Amino acid sequence: MKPQNYVLLAATIVLLGRWSQGKKVTAGIVVGGLFSALLISIMSSAAPKLAKGFALLFLVGASLTYIGPLLTNTTK
Numbered sequence: 564m565k566p567q568n569y570v571l572l573a574a575t576i577v578l579l580g581r582w583s584q585g586k587k588v589t590a591g592i593v594v595g596g597l598f599s600a601l602l603i604s605i606m607s608s609a610a611p612k613l614a615k616g617f618a619l620l621f622l623v624g625a626s627l628t629y630i631g632p633l634l635t636n637t638t639k
């Protein structure tokens with residue numbers, strides 16, 4: 564899987580997690596997600612292993628933060 568896909572999956576988890584908690588998605592979150600995807604995309608051409616590592620860190624961080632509330636609030 565490409566590093567960009569990991570970042571986009573992390574962004575989707577963040578958006579769904581905030582939605583399940585009833586929180587608003589601000590422009591800062593969207594811009595931050597797009598910026599990180601762009602940064603990983605640029606980095607993947609120069610250093611693919613480093614880009615994949617950072618993308619996996621984004622994915623793990625988003626998953627640990629939002630998967631619990633997402634599963635809890637959607638199964639009620």
